[in-house]
Amino acid sequence: MPRVPAQDRLDLLVDVARLYYEQGRSQEQIAQRFHVSRSLVSGLLKACREKGIVEIRIHDSRPAAARLQRLLCERYGLEQAVVVAPGADARTEVGLAAARLLEGMLADRIRIGISWGSTLQAMVARVHPQRLNGARVVQLHGGTGARDPEVDGFGLAQKLSAALSGSYLTIPAPIVVRTEKLRGMLVQEPRIREALEEGARSRIALFGIGSNAPAASSLVQLGILSRAESQRLVDKGIVATVCGLHVDAGGAVADTPLNRCLVGQDAQAIRRIPVRIAMAAGAEKAAAVHAALRGGFITVLVVDQAIAEQLSA
Numbered sequence: 001m002p003r004v005p006a007q008d009r010l011d012l013l014v015d016v017a018r019l020y021y022e023q024g025r026s027q028e029q030i031a032q033r034f035h036v037s038r039s040l041v042s043g044l045l046k047a048c049r050e051k052g053i054v055e056i057r058i059h060d061s062r063p064a065a066a067r068l069q070r071l072l073c074e075r076y077g078l079e080q081a082v083v084v085a086p087g088a089d090a091r092t093e094v095g096l097a098a099a100r101l102l103e104g105m106l107a108d109r110i111r112i113g114i115s116w117g118s119t120l121q122a123m124v125a126r127v128h129p130q131r132l133n134g135a136r137v138v139q140l141h142g143g144t145g146a147r148d149p150e151v152d153g154f155g156l157a158q159k160l161s162a163a164l165s166g167s168y169l170t171i172p173a174p175i176v177v178r179t180e181k182l183r184g185m186l187v188q189e190p191r192i193r194e195a196l197e198e199g200a201r202s203r204i205a206l207f208g209i210g211s212n213a214p215a216a217s218s219l220v221q222l223g224i225l226s227r228a229e230s231q232r233l234v235d236k237g238i239v240a241t242v243c244g245l246h247v248d249a250g251g252a253v254a255d256t257p258l259n260r261c262l263v264g265q266d267a268q269a270i271r272r273i274p275v276r277i278a279m280a281a282g283a284e285k286a287a288a289v290h291a292a293l294r295g296g297f298i299t300v301l302v303v304d305q306a307i308a309e310q311l312s313a
Contacts, residue, residue, distance in 0.1 A: 016041060017048045028131050038131065039108050068308040072301060075312065076293045079275075080300045083308040090281040090304040095122025098206075098279045098302040102127060105204060105275065106164065109134035113202035113265070114160060115243045116144055116153040116175075117218060119279050120208050124156050127163045135166030138199040140207070141244040141264025142173040144222055171195045173263045175244050176224065183261045192263070199265055205273040209280040210241035211288040240288035242278075242297045243270055249287065251295025271296055279303065286310035 012034075019025040019033070020041075027045070031038045048054040065083040072081040082101060084093040102123070114120070114137055137160045139153040149155040154170050161168035173186050186192055212234050214220050214227040219241065225233075233239075233246060238254045240247040244264045246254045253259055253267045270276065278298040280289050283306040290311055292298055303311075 013044055013048050013051070013053055016044045017054050020045055021054060039133070042107070065305060065308075068305065068312055071312040072308060076298075076301075078293075078299060078301055081308075082300075082302045084281075084302070084304045086305050090306070091119050092122050094279050094281045094302050094304055095119055095124075096126045098123040098277060099126040099128075101300065101302060102204070102206070102277065103130070106130055106132060106135075108132050109136075110164075110204065111136045111138065111198065111202045112160065113138050113140045113199045113205040113273060114153060114156050115140050115205075115207035116146070116151060116156060117208035117210065118151055119281055120156055120206060121148075121151050123206070123279065124160045124163070127160060129163050129165075131165045135161065135164040136198070137161040137164070137166060137168040138195055138202060139168075139170045140199050140202075140205065140270070141262060142171045142175040144175050144219075144224060146222055169195045169198055171263060175263060176258055176261050177263060178261065180257075180260050183263055186263055196265065200269040200272070202273050204275040204277060205243070205270060206277050207243050207279075209278055209285055209289045209292050211285050212239055212241065212246065213284060213287075216282070216284040240291040242292045242295070245270075247291050247295050247297075249291050249294075251291055251293070251297075253295070267295070267297075275299055277302065280307055283307060283310065 016030055019030050027038050027041045031041045065085050068083045069081045072078055082097045084097050087093050137157045139157050143152050143154050146152040157168040157170055171192055173192055177183050210218055212230050214230040217230045219225040220227055220230045237248045238246050239249050244262050245267055246256055246258050248254050276298055277300040278292060279302040281304045286307045289307055
């Protein structure tokens with residue numbers, strides 16, 4: 001964009017701010033109106049906030065939630081926490097809150113790593129369509145074989161990439177295979193190796209936190225684990241799953257065949273992703289979320305109030 005006088009630039013900033021914040025125009029619509037790129041509009045809106053042209057104030061009528069958010073950030077060193085107030089459908093509300101959070105982080109050429117699960121499905125379903133340039137969604141591990149493909153990583157990667165006008169890359173393999181030898185062979189396959197390498201370079205990771213308690217385990221519901229196998233994990237103190245990894249109550253990745261045979265990112269790769277957004281709903285997930293927090297897997301947490309109260313007790 002050509003250099004413009006200071007007053008003209010100020011007028012432009014005010015015009016863009018009014019269109020976006022008062023009239024509800026999208027960044028794409030504003031870009032078309034001024035014949036500029038969407039990324040420039042995003043930069044102008046950022047300049048509006050930096051120069052004080054726009055002041056954003058959030059009036060939170062939920063003092064309990066606000067207090068819990070502060071406590072979670074302070075106790076666990078989180079960059080951000082969102083606590084959803086009690087409601088009829090906590091999973092949907094957590095998904096909605098996570099979707100709004102993600103939308104504030106989106107940019108052109110973003111790479112997002114994605115796991116699987118029903119709470120993640122609730123989030124993806126509520127992401128507003130965006131027109132991003134070069135967005136890429138990559139599966140973080142193989143598929144679970146869920147009866148509903150939209151809950152599995154394959155379907156979630158496809159749906160989120162469509163919402164962002166981007167592309168996706170999946171891992172054409174099961175999340176866990178029978179032997180370490182087979183796992184070693186699969187991760188050398190060009191398509192799988194490409195997906196693992198791209199996923200490790202993600203800017204954002206999206207994942208739910210799973211519990212190994214038999215009554216709450218999604219892996220038991222899918223038939224990947226029996227109730228007895230799930231209970232044996234809990235008896236050994238292995239209480240959580242994070243991106244397919246089984247984690248003990250202290251946050252350490254357990255030395256189990258399930259982890260050694262995982263076709264997906266290892267713990268170090270997950271922790272290197274700069275923004276790691278975890279979500280969970282239901283008081284029964286509190287111990288699992290606590291384990292994931294202790295393991296340093298999470299930078300941004302979205303949970304319901306029932307979980308938040310247990311984590312901050």
